[in-house]
Amino acid sequence: MTEHTLLAVLAHPDDETFGIGGTLALYASKGVAIHLVCTTNGDAGDMPAGLLEGFKSIAERRQHELHCAAEALGLAGVHLLGYRDSGMAGTPDNLHPGALINAPLDEVTRKIAHLIRQLQPQVVITHDPIGGYKHPDHITTHQAATAAFFAASDPQFVDELPPFAPQKLFFHSISKTYLRLSVQLMRIIGRDPRKYGRNHDIDLLSLTEINFPTHAAINYRSVTKVRDHASACHISQGGATQSLNRKLMKWLSPKETFMQAYPTPQEGKISTDLFENIP
Ligand SMILES: [Zn+2]
Structure with missing residues (x-):
């Protein structure tokens, strides 16, 4: 192998x-070299003022948390593209000239394609076409990563490195079980599922109406503690405390779900391994 x-x-x-x-x-525990490209610095995530002590900015604090999580998860490398977090749709951060959504898409694509040629992954994962919960940066990252997946193997795409063809492309979608469970729990406690999240800006109901297929479901029960440690690194984003729906999911169905974008998957089959049939 x-x-x-x-x-x-x-x-x-x-x-x-x-x-x-x-x-x-899970894959790091199996000896797979995991690399992460993070397109923004997370500048728009708000946090309690006390957590900024010792840091120059929100972005610096969040990068510190990212490196803590990367170590906990066992990642082999973190590659920051350095764009500014664009914030949720309709917020003033959208207008910042350094925001990812204002960068030329082919510039972002080039940077990712270069890293694909350099790192030579067999499997590439990115956000789904609606960016999971419709975050503009997730959608832009999805578009650039998808274009880069194909550009990396294209001899017409000029780069200092030779072409390289990754074998599979997956889009991560929020698990349908998690979405349904979260909607039910919000209703039980008398909250509006159209106003989910710390900033009440995620419409969970609209997400349950989107029917992306699931082609792979990865059970991470054996590494839930590792995931919890990584989560605790993201203190500024509430990662140290886990919501009831997250706790229930961990117990009921510790799975992350993916759509297979390339090659065209066999309909009706749900794989349990992203590296299936890759020697
Ligand atoms: Zn995000």
Whole structure:
């Protein structure tokens, strides 16, 4: 077996843990070299003022947390593209000239394609087409990573490194079980599931109406403690305390779910291994 490498291309410091931390920890525990491309510095995530002590900015604090989580998960490398966090849709951060959503898409694509040629992953993971919960940076990262996946193997794409073709591309989608459970719990405690999250800016109901297929479900029960340690690193984003729905999911169904974008998957089959059929 050749050494396996997995590349995750995600938008913010914490997406590697809150989104797919179980999957990354599981494959790291199997000896897969896991690399993370994080497209933004997480500048728009708010946090209690006390947590900024000793740091120059929110971005610096969040990068510190990212490196803590990367070590906990066992990542082989973290590659920051350095764009500014664009914030949720409709917020003033959208207008900042350094925001990821204002960068030329082909510039972001080039940077990711270069890293794919350099790191030579067999498997690439990124956000799904709606960015999980419609965060503009997740959507832009999805678009750039998808274009980069194909550009990396294209001889027409000029780069100092030779072409390299990764074998599989997956989009991470929020687990449907998690979405349904969260909607039910919010209703039980009398809260509006259209106003989910710390900033009440996530419409969970609209997400349950989107029906992306699941082609792979990764059970991370064996590494839940590792995921918890990584989560605790993201103190400024509430990672040290776990919500009831997260706790229930960990017990009921510790799975992260993916759509397979390339190659075209066999319909109706749910794989339990992202490296299936990769020697
Ligand atoms: Zn994010």
